Amino acid sequence: MPPFYIETYGCQMNERDSEALACLLEQRGYTETSSEENADVLIFNTCSVRDQAERKAIGKVGFMKKYKQRRPGLVIGIIGCMAQNHGAELLRELPVLDFVAGTDQLHRVPDIVDDIRAGAGRTVADQLDRVIRPELDAHRQGNVCAQVAVMRGCDQFCSYCIVPHTRGREKSRPIPAIVAEVQRLVDGGTREILLLGQNITAYGVAEARRDGRYRPDSFSEFADLLRALNDIDGLARIRFTSPHVHFMNDPFVQAIAELPKVCKCFHIPLQSGSDRILKLMRRSYTRDEYLDRIDAIRSRIPDVNFTTDVIVGFPTESEDDFQQTRDLMNAVVFDMAYIFRYSPRQGTKSAADLPDDVPEETKHLRNQLLLADLENGAAARNARFRDTIQEVLVEGVSKRNPQRWTGRTTLNKVVNFLPQPDTRPGDLLPLRITRTTANSLFGEIVVG
Numbered sequence: 001m002p003p004f005y006i007e008t009y010g011c012q013m014n015e016r017d018s019e020a021l022a023c024l025l026e027q028r029g030y031t032e033t034s035s036e037e038n039a040d041v042l043i044f045n046t047c048s049v050r051d052q053a054e055r056k057a058i059g060k061v062g063f064m065k066k067y068k069q070r071r072p073g074l075v076i077g078i079i080g081c082m083a084q085n086h087g088a089e090l091l092r093e094l095p096v097l098d099f100v101a102g103t104d105q106l107h108r109v110p111d112i113v114d115d116i117r118a119g120a121g122r123t124v125a126d127q128l129d130r131v132i133r134p135e136l137d138a139h140r141q142g143n144v145c146a147q148v149a150v151m152r153g154c155d156q157f158c159s160y161c162i163v164p165h166t167r168g169r170e171k172s173r174p175i176p177a178i179v180a181e182v183q184r185l186v187d188g189g190t191r192e193i194l195l196l197g198q199n200i201t202a203y204g205v206a207e208a209r210r211d212g213r214y215r216p217d218s219f220s221e222f223a224d225l226l227r228a229l230n231d232i233d234g235l236a237r238i239r240f241t242s243p244h245v246h247f248m249n250d251p252f253v254q255a256i257a258e259l260p261k262v263c264k265c266f267h268i269p270l271q272s273g274s275d276r277i278l279k280l281m282r283r284s285y286t287r288d289e290y291l292d293r294i295d296a297i298r299s300r301i302p303d304v305n306f307t308t309d310v311i312v313g314f315p316t317e318s319e320d321d322f323q324q325t326r327d328l329m330n331a332v333v334f335d336m337a338y339i340f341r342y343s344p345r346q347g348t349k350s351a352a353d354l355p356d357d358v359p360e361e362t363k364h365l366r367n368q369l370l371l372a373d374l375e376n377g378a379a380a381r382n383a384r385f386r387d388t389i390q391e392v393l394v395e396g397v398s399k400r401n402p403q404r405w406t407g408r409t410t411l412n413k414v415v416n417f418l419p420q421p422d423t424r425p426g427d428l429l430p431l432r433i434t435r436t437t438a439n440s441l442f443g444e445i446v447v448g
């Protein structure tokens with residue numbers, strides 16, 4: 001049973017891929033280990049979204065030379081976006097590396113590892129496919145919350161983003177295959193699923209465009225998928241990430257409003273509040289269209305939380321552009337935001353065509369201002385839950401305090417509480433919220 005170790009960088013899709021690959025390697029007779037020192041197979045699942053993430057992964061792989069010198073039979077591979085982005089170049093730059101497998105070649109990794117251990121030479125597999133391999137629906141059993149990839153790739157080609165180049169064009173899995181995967185998860189104890197797709201509201205759009213079924217105002221196969229999943233007995237909650245405003249039409253909004261298992265907490269990337277910058281980003285919506293979709297959701301769902309992604313310091317972003325972003329964010333009142341300082345990625349349109357002309361200090365300052373705005377309201381936003389009863393999906397023992405357990409509300413708020421002797425992960429419990437901070441809620445189980 002040779003031990004393997006997978007280190008994952010970047011997004012939730014990478015986490016999901018690492019889980020599926022771990023299952024495939026276990027089916028092949030390998031055993032997962034929690035330490036790189038003991039592994040016979042070391043795999044780095046990498047991210048190309050930021051230059052810094054790439055440099056970190058390259059540094060780490062180079063550092064693995066010390067293990068290879070001690071154990072020449074050690075197999076080291078890079079998978080994920082960086083593997084797709086740089087392919088054979090990585091083998092040339094990193095002599096310690098045995099294989100590179102791109103984003104659509106994950107299913108081949110067990111064969112590649114077996115072959116290398118049997119004496120085959122170093123290899124690169126970086127072809128992009130049109131299909132999603134059924135092998136990749138493998139999961140670890142028994143997780144209360146599980147991730148399910150429903151589509152891969154992206155056709156949007158936002159000007160700053162490397163994803164369409166590293167993950168290829170959009171391809172969606174059929175609804176019955178996803179329902180079957182979720183049913184298996186539920187049978188194994190899963191209560192909540194997080195559906196993953198780089199552009200998830202465009203689920204099924206590429207296929208519908210190909211056979212002439214796509215109508216922007218009425219087509220939402222993602223709504224159909226949510227309905228099918230909502231019908232699964234034993235499944236308690238459905239979350240998804242990340243939607244794109246351009247595809248959030250009324251049938252989609254109607255579905256998320258009316259389906260009880262869809263959690264009313266939505267991560268909707270904004271990126272900028274300036275129409276001029278949105279156009280340069282090729283985001284295919286305006287600030288008014290973004291606000292219109294927020295209003296459409298709020299008018300149907302009274303208690304709803306929004307989170308978002310924003311880029312500050314995009315090429316040519318002026319004080320006025322930034323102020324428009326800040327105003328829009330304060331108008332929407334986001335519960336949380338991931339704020340990124342723009343950095344050009346080689347191979348993208350913005351890196352090729354636009355100057356990275358906003359000084360680093362200005363990017364930093366804008367980042368800090370947005371974070372301060374968010375933090376200012378955080379304690380008050382959480383305080384509204386004090387003395388309410390919230391339904392909490394129990395996840396298990398708190399990582400910070402082993403006396404306490406944690407769970408999440410449907411609005412994705414972490415609640416800390418003391419368990420009863422019969423409390424189990426996966427329970428849905430009513431908790432009275434007794435105390436709140438800017439980051440957490442504290443509660444007690446309501447008995448009887």
Ligand code: SF4
Pocket residue numbers: 154155156157158161162163164198199244
């Ligand atoms: S929608 Fe834009 S930012 Fe998101 S993955 Fe696609 S190209 Fe990248």
